[in-house]
Amino acid sequence: MMKIGIATAAVLAALALRSATTSAQTAPTLQPALAPIAFLLGSWTSTTGTVADTGETAAGRSTMSAEAGGVAILRRDHTDLSRNGKATESFDQIMLIYPEGATLHADYTDGTHIIHYGSATIVPDRSVAFTSTPAAAAPTYRLTYEVTALDTLAIRFEVEPPGASAFVPIATGTLHRTT
Secondary structure, eight states: OOOOOHHHHHHHHHHHHHHHHHHHHHSOOOOTTTGGGGGGOEEEEEEEEEETTTOOEEEEEEEEEEEGGGTEEEEEEEEEEEETTEEEEEEEEEEEEEEETTEEEEEEEOSSOEEEEEEEEEETTTEEEEEEOOOTTSOEEEEEEEEEETTEEEEEEEEEOTTOSSOEEEEEEEEEEOO
């Protein structure tokens, strides 16, 4: 057993306390505009997703974290699609959620598609629905997260085709918090 002096022990204790304090001070907290959607933060998994138009099933994982000192939430996903138990496609996607003006915005990409969500409807601590800005001859998209049980989110991705007056589902699923 190694013996250390009182002064050395005090220095080690001070360094440990400083390290713990620094970690607590740098842990990002969300800015007030994002606080109502703090329920999104964490790591999530899903095995119950469905893709409406192809009949595929989706499974994957998602991490949503506070970034840039809590002024944004970054969503990182990996999704595996399959049909009849056989893998058909895998892809990664990201989405940055941030306040701008009086509303929340989000920008999504999977490397092939880009969606700019220009508005959000929020029920604090319960749900958020991001809607893309309608444009002539272009579809409008809506992405909704809703708390359905402790550590469980329902997710719905919908489209309103040009000229239509209602959203139709593209994909739905359930996310379960892992951390």
